[in-house]
Amino acid sequence: MNTKTELAGGGPVTADHRELKENGQQKGYVVLSADERAKGFVRPYREKYVHNPCGSVTRMGSSIAETYARDPYFYSGTFCVGCGKHFPLDQFVWDGTTEVVGS
Template identity: 65%
Template sequence: MVEPKTTLTDGSPVTPDHREINPATGMQKGYVVLSAEERAKGFVRPYRDAYRHQTCGAVTTMGRALGETYARDPFFYSGTFCATCGKHFPVGEDGEFTWYEMDGSDGPRVGT
């Protein structure tokens, strides 16, 4: 099986130091996404760009490339960032996030 091509959110190549955390924001130096070509193959889940952290209740939004990566491959990530807590937490069946739907309700767990 051929591994899908990945880039950082800005389209640049994935660097070895992309996971370094910025102490001021808690965010990584860069975030890996599926390449534009991979995302253009279509989505297996609806495109969403906001999720709720069940622990603190806050909603975090994300950029288009990240949302499209989740829509193309819901299992691509093992965790995501809470902008309010300033930290990364797990996603998946036992994860801490649900999708924030357009009507304000909680959708399924992120990463499922």
């Protein structure tokens, strides 16, 4: 496994990227590099997901959405804007579907 990664918005992955900001989000999110994402998607490109317990819809940046589309198993959890926290992916479905995020 030699998958190239970077931080969303560009730049190398930093040691402290998982530290949380005041809004509960991480300082940075790891994504597949642009070259990796350009190799093709194995799932539809989707930007919005629903957190089942609270019903809130969260919208991702395009590089994170492209990473999900390229590699559905890349992430194990994600952020809910309604709760202001991260949760395991099995609590989320893609907006407008019953399809679990990360499957």
